Amino acid sequence: MAADTSSTGAADPLAAVSPAFRLFAEGAALPIWRTDPQARCIYVNPAWLAFRGREAAEELGHGWRDGVHPEDRGAHDDLISAAHTDRTSFTSEYRLRRHDGDFRWMLGQGTPLFEEGTFQGYCGTCFDITDRRRAEEHAAHAAAEKEALLAEVYHRVRNNLQVMVSLIGLYGRAAPQPCRPAFDALGQRVRAIALVQQHLHEAPAIASIDLAEYLQRLGRGLAQLRRAGRIVVEVAAERSALLQPRTANALGMILAEVVAEGLDATPESATCFTSVLIPDAPPGEPVRVRVISGGIGNGAVTVAPPKLGPRLIAAYAGQAEIVASGEATAEAPLELLLPVPA
Known part of the structure; x- marks a missing residue:
């Protein structure tokens, strides 16, 4: 979802998440997330929290990375870092720990967000593709x-x-x-x-x-x-x-x-x-x-x-x-x- 980069920024990162986006994301059955321009996670929807079994505060920033399988973390971080650098969409398959401790294969997709030509970060979804894998x-x-x-x-x-x-x-x-x-x-x-x-x-x-x-x-x-x-x-x-x-x-x-x-x-x-x-x-x-x-x-x-x-x-x-x-x-x-x- 996001790369591990140094972060500084606003005291209230959620202020960057529009009410319309939150209304849509919180009613969705799929995990949805949002990052800021510094690749910090600033929002995860209820479906994400239900999958992970953790509080939002534990997932925001770079906390969500704790759930990525150690064998997948390096390649996943490299891919996402390259996407943030180039401001391009990305797709990644990686294992993410579920609330019961089972690692599930996820298909993560992210899209860069721009407002009046200014890069605002990424939003994306995750699909559980374990059965397919x-x-x-x-x-x-x-x-x-x-x-x-x-x-x-x-x-x-x-x-x-x-x-x-x-x-x-x-x-x-x-x-x-x-x-x-x-x-x-x-x-x-x-x-x-x-x-x-x-x-x-x-x-x-x-x-x-x-x-x-x-x-x-x-x-x-x-x-x-x-x-x-x-x-x-x-x-x-x-x-x-x-x-x-x-x-x-x-x-x-x-x-x-x-x-x-x-x-x-x-x-x-x-x-x-x-x-x-x-x-x-x-x-x-x-x-x-x-x-x-x-x-x-x-x-x-x-x-x-x-x-x-x-x-x-x-x-x-x-x-x-x-x-x-x-x-x-x-x-x-x-x-x-x-x-x-x-």
């Missing part, structure tokens, strides 16, 4: 707990997937030669699943994931699954969109499976190329994603024959209510119609 603290604590839980779940999923990859590799090396390509393909898919989870976890805002940014990051990650240049994923976005986590997860799994199918169908010397387009559409129209995949090598294009891909893609799409059609070929692109966010 506690709700904010609870929300922040809940958000921190949720973040910690998500991190723990992610690390457990990642560790379990790494164990699966190791087991698949061990069994693959022990399997007869004709069976080893199947184990390699399975291990590759599990690594791709782990990559999808990693990029989903690393999204800047997990509740609303930027579609283009997510697919571009995931595409770069998928390109590292095999030797450099073996996998190329190009993402072109003609519109922006935000996805819910389950939609982003399913879309990532579908893209990973398309890439895996392309690798299955092409020799090691060929490049597996996947093109992802998010076509433009009028505002309000559902978001579509178009995917084309093929292996490029020796000047020829080979397309993966149907294997597990179509069934896995349909399963992933069904989990997130994505409508899927097509085969991810140049002649029949894989068209994905994403659900409208709730």
